[in-house]
Amino acid sequence: MALLLLSLTCVSIEDPQITRCTPILEKIIEVQDHRQRELVTFERDLTLYYHNAMHPWEFRAKRDIWLTTENALASEVNSLYETAEMLDCLDMVDWE
Numbered sequence: 001m002a003l004l005l006l007s008l009t010c011v012s013i014e015d016p017q018i019t020r021c022t023p024i025l026e027k028i029i030e031v032q033d034h035r036q037r038e039l040v041t042f043e044r045d046l047t048l049y050y051h052n053a054m055h056p057w058e059f060r061a062k063r064d065i066w067l068t069t070e071n072a073l074a075s076e077v078n079s080l081y082e083t084a085e086m087l088d089c090l091d092m093v094d095w096e
Helices: 016-050 056-086
Strands: none
Touching: 016 056
């Protein structure tokens, strides 16, 4: 998963849209970074499992924890994206 890098195209710190949107966009980056860290950990566990270095019961437990965490984080970031869209915050983002 590629790290989402956002840059704001507006320059005025007094801009109400920046004041309104910056915390939301920062939270999106924070949650996406958390998802990425969790995925890296899960992929490491997956590799151990495939190399028979982790018992199946231990892998299933870790997989279940990862799925629960991933689902919660995905729901959170989806809600943040919906809020950002509703407030026209995504218009501020340079997607390149």
